[in-house]
Amino acid sequence: MSSPTALYRRYRPDTFQDVIGQEHVTEPLMTALRKDRVNHAYLFSGPRGCGKTTSARILARCLNCEKGPTPEPCGVCPSCVELARGGSGSLDVIEIDAASHGGVDDARDLRERATFAPVRDRYKIFIIDEAHMVTSAGFNALLKIVEEPPEHIKFIFATTEPDKVIGTIRSRTHHYPFRLVPPEPLMAYLERLCVAEHVPVEPGVLSLVVRAGGGSVRDSLSVLDQLMAGAGTGGIDYALAVALLGYTHAALLDDVVDAVAAGDSATVFRAVDRVIQTGHDPRRFVEDLLERFRDLIIVRALPDAAESILRGVPADQLAHMRTQAQSIGAFELSRAADVTNAAFNEMTGATSPRLHLELLCAR
Template sequence: MTTALYRRYRPETFAEVIGQDHVTAPLRQALRNGQVNHAYLFSGPRGCGKTSSARILARILNCERNTEANPTDTPCGQCESCRELARGGPGSLDVVEIDAASHGGVDDARELRERATFAPSRDRFKVFILDEAHMVSPQGFNALLKIVEEPPPHVMFIFATTEPDKVIGTIRSRTHHYPFRLVPPDVMLSFLEQVAQAEGVTVGAGVLQLVVRAGAGSVRDSLSVLDQLIAGSGPAGLDYEGAVALLGFTHASLLDDLVDAIAASDGASAFRVVERVISTGHEPRRFVEDLLERLRDLIVIAAAGDAASAALHDVPADQLAHMRTQAVHLGASELSRSADLINAALSEMTGATSPRLHLELLMARLLLPGADDSVAGFSARLDRLERGGIVSTATLTPAPLLPAAMPSDSVVATPAVA
């Protein structure tokens, strides 16, 4: 049984906390100045470092080397308290962690108030970390109010919560509030690269980008995903195929084939992709979501040109080169029109009984700007004309392109053609 990555890479100092510089920098400055408040509120999404930071703050406050004469923002790591509060340490008597989700009642709050009146057993402060602080009941908060308003000099409260608005105002106004954020993708990516390297795992191109996407900005979730991928990997390490299948993302090659088909008005290929999506067990809605994301990337590329790589840092270089070609082939108006269509289809697909039908209708619309009388449709047709495209065949003859391309059992047997 191995320890979870998330535990093994839990930060022990503020310097190790990633993606929260806007919080850690001013907090560390305050600590260096010896400006210590008696109550802190750490808010933000789950898994982005609030509880870890609360523990780090407690560790610094009770570090033997941190004195009023010599304030510091980094735990020494050697004194008894620092060692007790290190990763995997036994914990300290003077740092009390309370999970308000299970101990948020008024009796728990009264007991806490009682405990707070006693002096610390060894260290400078008695630190109470209230995790999930929004779960403290209103009566519980009221019981705590007095001690938070007028705390004994040795008492310190750190509230950690995903919902700061649920912490009653009278308590909140006594705290220094530090809002944590989701970790930006590029910061997360380089962190995961470091972890993979430290773990000695070989990682194929594009895999960590998938992990970043799946983790959605939460360090804990991202490391859990990476953990799972590593656990299921062979001696060759992590490869893109395995990761994309396990995480349920659409394989980039499916998106490539579809976008290429749309750019070439190649109905046969487009519907073959739909066939592959269905036959490989992809969820149609997820596929359309991923397609929309791809269109977004292409729009960024079309708009930003060479500068796009900065905005699309999670796209590997060879993939980016291919997407540049796709953006040129489709053109700005067609990209924008397609994104609108895909977005509309995505809303229609929510709760739809036949998502496949919607997916196929979407294909028909994407392939036929000629059937679209809106300004966006005309604009897309103009784009195609300018590129020497085949807009006239799709418009004037009864759509030779599409019916020939349709699988015989398809539900979209007679698409309306303007």
């Protein structure tokens, strides 16, 4: 039996409407396609896993659709089928990975290929991924054809480092910067995927996935894929997610915060020992503790509307955090966050992180 493909490949968007968190890019592109005011060269830049290459493929699909150029590809013509998710790829849409084909000879080869007319479709489209890896000699060899391409040629450069694309090329492109996806749309998207995959998820798990993904859709889907692979019949439970992703269990953080509120140093030091004995990274624990203090400051500032900022935190956890925030008080919370932040910065490269952790707890 063949193994299923990765989540991020199975759910790769086929239209601009399916791309999440990049409306500032997809809407102007759809308007340009609707008005048939498409440029000959584009530069898509932004962090990894945010949809640059996917959007380049969708743009190619929109341009070469039989009903195109159109913002909504028909999905049934040969070009749309070939360029869809899992499609065979089109002879007229050439993807080049500049990480391995960024030299001057590769650029000359591309220049020669660009002189030939498309095999079947309206345009011959070159998608150049990792464009910052093209050498300056390579860019100079491309300059003339990017500056004055034949009518049938379109270029789409995708890069995480637009500053490394030489200015003469950059000035001839329409530049669209992609951004990391905010937690709210990303969380809603992950919830939809879990429903589609029939995998139940315990409260609090998806907020850990979003945090681990750091705003990159691809990274978040890779993390979710890993959790789904290790999930039992009951779905993904919180303890599994915490253990696999290396975060600190909420119950342990609760113990520490409750002990700080009560001035109970014995419980705090027992919790520190538990962190070490269970093989947790002390620095990660301090980072999680700092995040908890930040959450408590928000809960104290917005007692009735904290869930609008702390998305994905289970209701019972929020209720407990309200009690903690009230018992510690605003001044003490702020001081605890400052002390924890200072300890976190000191732990970078420290030879004895446990010592720093114990000194932090003492303070």
